[in-house]
Structure formats: C-alpha cells, structure tokens
Amino acid sequence: MDFETGDLVEIKNKKGIFRGIVMPRHAFSGEDIIILKLDNGYNIGIKVDDETKIKIISKGLSKKTERKSKINENGIPVSVLGTGGTIASYIDYSTGAVKPAVSQEELLLAIPEIEENYRIKSRTIFSILSENMKVKNWKVIAEEAFKDLDDSRGIIIPHGTDTMAYTASALAFMIQNLPSPIILVGAQRSSDRPSSDAYLNLIYSLKLVETDLGEVVISMHGSTSDTFVQVHRGVRARKMHTSRRDAFRSINEKPIAIIENEVRFISSYRKRSGPPVLRTGMDEKVALLYYYPNMDPEILLDIGSRMHGIIIAGTGLGHVSNDMIPVIRDLVSRGVFVGVTSQCLYGSVNLNVYSTGREMIIAGAVPLKDMLPEVAYVKLMWVLENYPGEERDKMLQNLVGEISERRVGIEYV
DSSP: OOOOTTOEEEEEETTEEEEEEEOOOOTTOOTTEEEEEOTTSOEEEEEOOTTOEEEEEEOOOSSOOOOOOOOOTTSEEEEEEESSOOOSEEEETTTTEEEEOOSHHHHHHHOTTHHHHEEEEEEESOOOOGGGOOHHHHHHHHHHHHHHSTTOSEEEEEOOSTTHHHHHHHHHHHEESOSSOEEEEOOSSOTTSTTOOHHHHHHHHHGGGGSOBOSEEEEEESSSSTTOEEEEETTTEEEOOSSOTTOEEESSSOOSEEESSSEEEOSOOOBOOOSOEEOOOOOOOEEEEEOOTTOOHHHHHHHHTTOSEEEEEEBTTTBOOGGGHHHHHHHHHTTOEEEEEETTOSSOOOTTSSHHHHHHHHHTOEEOTTOOHHHHHHHHHHHHHHSTTOHHHHHTSOSSSOSOSSOOOOOOO
16 A cells, blocks of 8 residues: 555554554565554554455645744754754654754754743754763763853753763863853654653753752653653762662762752852853873672773772772782772772762771772762873862862762652
8 A cells, every 4th residue: 555654544454453643664664564642642663464454544744834933033043963862842843753853943943942941052062862871972961061161051961861970070071161061862752752851851840040059950750640850960960760760869968959940949059150161171090890700800900000099989888809909909009090980879988987898998099979870980081181180179079969968868769
C-alpha cells in the first residue's frame, strides 16, 4: 500500500489493531518495521508481514504549523548553547515527529511563553550523547559560554543527564567570578512523551536569569510530577536515579533554590560578580578509581604510575585495604597526587579515626573532606594544570562551593 510518513493509518496483525501516524524510519529500524505514533503520544514499532493489513485513514498534512514567533527585541537577553540534549523541541505537523530546536525561531515555536519575556540567542556547539563528553568538549563549552557573558543575563546549556554533573563541575572551575548564571538543564524523558520533563525544566530555568545568581548550576525536576524544579550547585549535584524525573540531588547541602512559579532561594549562593576569569587548562593524566574488597594493589600501581594524579573513592570514611598503602606511598614518592574521597557520598572523609586511615595519611594520601568523587576528579585535572606545585593546598581549599564550610541538615534518600 502506498502510505507515506505523516499518514494516519490503521494496522491489523496477529497482535491486534493499531492506529497512529506513520513516523520516519531511524538508523535502527528494520525494513519490515513500521513506526507509529499512537494517540497517547508514544511511539511503537510494528513488524509487518504478508498477512498484515494496512489501511490509510487520512493523508498527512502537507506543511508545518503556520504559527510564527515574535522576537521580543526588548526581552531579557539569554544565550542557549546546545550540546546534544533534546530539551526544547517542536512538532513537525507534516510527520508528527519531534525535532530538536536548534534556532531561535524553533525554540520560540516550542515554548511560546519565552517570547513574552526573553530574547533568545541560540546556537548548537555540537550534538553528542553525554557519555561521549570529553575534556575537549568541556573546554569548548566554557569558551563559548565565556564569549556570551558580556551580553547575556544568563546562559542555558541543554545537556544529556548522564554526565551533566561532570560538565557542571568543569565549568564551575573553568569560569569564575560569573556576572551571569550558567544553567545546565536536561530531560530524563524525551520531548515526544506525555511524561516529558523537558518543558518545565527549561521554562523554569529561564526564571533564574532574572535573579542575582552568579554560579554554575543544574536545574532539574524536584519531584516525579510537574510541580517544581530544584536548582543544584554544579559542584554538589549528582544523578541518583537512572530514569526518575527527580533524579538529581544536592549532596551534603540543600539545593540552592526551588522554582515553582517564582524562584525561592533556600540556601546561600554566590551572587553575580565579575569580571569573569576563564581558565580552561586541564591535565588529563588523572584517574578516578573506585576501591572494592579484594582489589589487587597492582591495579592501583598500574593505573597510578601512568597518571599525574589519582582520586580514590574509598569505603566509609575513605579507607582502602592495608595492602594498598605501600602502593600509595610509592606513587606519592614518584610525585603522583593521591586524593581520597568516599563512596558513601554523604558525609566527610576522615582518615584519623582508624589505624588504616592514619597509615594512608602517613603514606601521603590527602583526604578531600566531603568533596564528591567526580568533582574531585575534575578539580584535580584543573588544579594540576593551573596551580602546579600547589596541588595539596588548592585541593583542600573551597574554591567554588565544592567543600562544605559547615554541616547542614540534609535528606540523603
């Protein structure tokens, strides 16, 4: 049958009758698979054979929506730097497909409310999956964001959620004295799903540019329903669930703010300052090692001997087994910085309580207080390149909020 992408069809096979809009094929579609967008908004793949019956209900629309955006030249200037996360998207009504918004026009079409208050300048830096982010990508994002700080009240960076916390940490160290907030925002569920969190995360994040916030932050759903967004300090955030919309949590401190209809700050934060300082140098000879029972010390030796620094995520207060201590001593004697964090995430490393910890200190390991393992990893790369010879002092110094100055009451579930 001569059906096309965008047609409304009814397909009948052994499993039932399915009605929906024919979607474009993608790289993983088999030749015998038809992708339909159902009335509930979800896409399904249907395998067809000689016994499958397909009926065209109506032909697809021949053109996209006619709505035109109105650029508000007097709106608050905001820069949107795309990195591959599909946050803002619009429906191509000729096919029913969801497409990422990569231009100002498309972004305004996706979220009409933007044109009331904001003047968006958007560009796509690159389009990659977040697990493919490298140090070189962090540098590009930092450089591009730095360019826009002078003429933007805030910078929004749509980003994949899996490594968002790493990128946020890198930007926090690379660009300091911010005159505008840098806001990373993502979505746990794609924009073509009825349960998508993309819209709320983006529209609420824009409200931050109207405040005096001057930090790198992550702005994501604060609950499983569409009620509010939490704003997390970039060097304190972690993705704590694989798929929930409220996957992100602030660790060892409260979120900076909660956004419902308005921004409500609930803890201290750094205010806009300036002039901004850009330092993108990173020593990539740094490793992050997760200690586990029965780990062969040769693993630490092999990895550490090829690095300029290594971060160990130890157990509990930061411990490793006794047979790892001679390796730590050997690495430190070669000039390798060995920093210690905890797998527990909540709480602080303390190597003074038990004999193993004290021996680790004598061997030269540096306990890094309550810094998150991935933040310590990023910070060490940055410190080794920008402050050679000052590694210990700088790693123990609270530069951008990565170390707690005091303990606060927190929830850790």
